[in-house]
Amino acid sequence: MPLEGKSLGYWYNKGAWVMQQTTIRLEAGEVVGLVGPSGCGKSTLGKVLAGHLRPIEGHVLLDGSPIPTGVRNPVQLVLQHPEQAVNPKWKLRRTLAESGPINNNLLSELAIEDAWLNRYPSELSGGELQRICVARALGSGTRYLIADEMTTMLDAITQAQIWQSVRNWAERNQTSILVISHEQHLVNRLCSRVIEWPCI
Numbered sequence: 001m002p003l004e005g006k007s008l009g010y011w012y013n014k015g016a017w018v019m020q021q022t023t024i025r026l027e028a029g030e031v032v033g034l035v036g037p038s039g040c041g042k043s044t045l046g047k048v049l050a051g052h053l054r055p056i057e058g059h060v061l062l063d064g065s066p067i068p069t070g071v072r073n074p075v076q077l078v079l080q081h082p083e084q085a086v087n088p089k090w091k092l093r094r095t096l097a098e099s100g101p102i103n104n105n106l107l108s109e110l111a112i113e114d115a116w117l118n119r120y121p122s123e124l125s126g127g128e129l130q131r132i133c134v135a136r137a138l139g140s141g142t143r144y145l146i147a148d149e150m151t152t153m154l155d156a157i158t159q160a161q162i163w164q165s166v167r168n169w170a171e172r173n174q175t176s177i178l179v180i181s182h183e184q185h186l187v188n189r190l191c192s193r194v195i196e197w198p199c200i
C-alpha cells in the first residue's frame with residue numbers, strides 16, 4: 001500500500017511556489033527520512049501528504065487511489081508542539097478517543113499511564129503529552145505516520161524512548177514512517193532511506 005505524492009505543487013496565499021512538480025513515494029512498512037534546509041517546504045509536504053493542506057497541483061494517492069474522505073485518515077501527522085495539537089479544555093481520554101477505541105497495548109508500548117488520561121493537557125509534561133499525541137496518531141487504521149520534528153523539543157532519553165516505542169509499534173503493525181528532522185544522527189539511526197529535500 002504505497003503512499004505517493006505525484007507532481008505536487010503548493011504555495012501559500014498565492015505567493016511563490018514552496019514546492020512544484022514534487023514526487024515522493026513511500027512503501028508499506030518503510031521508515032524514510034526527509035532532511036534539508038530550513039524553510040524549504042518539508043513541513044508543507046508533510047501537511048499535504050497527511051491531508052492537512054490540499055495541494056494546488058498534483059495528487060496524493062494511497063494504494064493508487066485518492067485518500068478516502070469521511071473516515072479517519074490512514075495518513076497521520078504528528079508535529080513538534082503537542083500543546084498546539086490538543087484541545088486544552090478536554091481531558092486526555094477524550095483527546096485520545098478521537099482516533100477510536102483506546103488500545104491498551106498501544107498505551108503500554110508508549111508507557112502512557114492510565115492516570116494521565118484523567119488530566120488536562122496543562123497537567124502533563126511535554127514528553128507525556130507528546131506520547132498521547134503519538135498514541136492518537138497511531139490509532140486504529142493508521143498506515144503512515146508523518147513525524148515532523150516529533151521529538152525535537154524533548155530530552156535525549158525521552159526522545160530515544162518514544163522512538164523505540166514507535167519503531168516497535170510500526171514494525172508490528174506494518175506502519176510506515178516519514179521522519180522529518182534536522183537531526184541527521186536520528187534520521188541515520190532510524191531510517192532505511194533518506195530523502196535530501198532541495199530548495200526550489
Ligand SMILES: Nc1ncnc2c1ncn2[C@@H]1O[C@H](COP(=O)(O)OP(=O)(O)OP(=O)(O)O)[C@@H](O)[C@H]1O
Binds near residue numbers: 038040044
Ligand atoms: N501558513 C503559512 N503561511 C504562509 N507561508 C508559510 C506558511 N507556512 C509556511 N510558510 C512558508 O513556506 C515555506 C516553507 O515552510 P516549511 O515550514 O514547509 O519549511 P521547512 O522546510 O519545514 O522548514 P523548517 O525546516 O524550518 O521547519 C517557508 O518559506 C515558510 O515561510
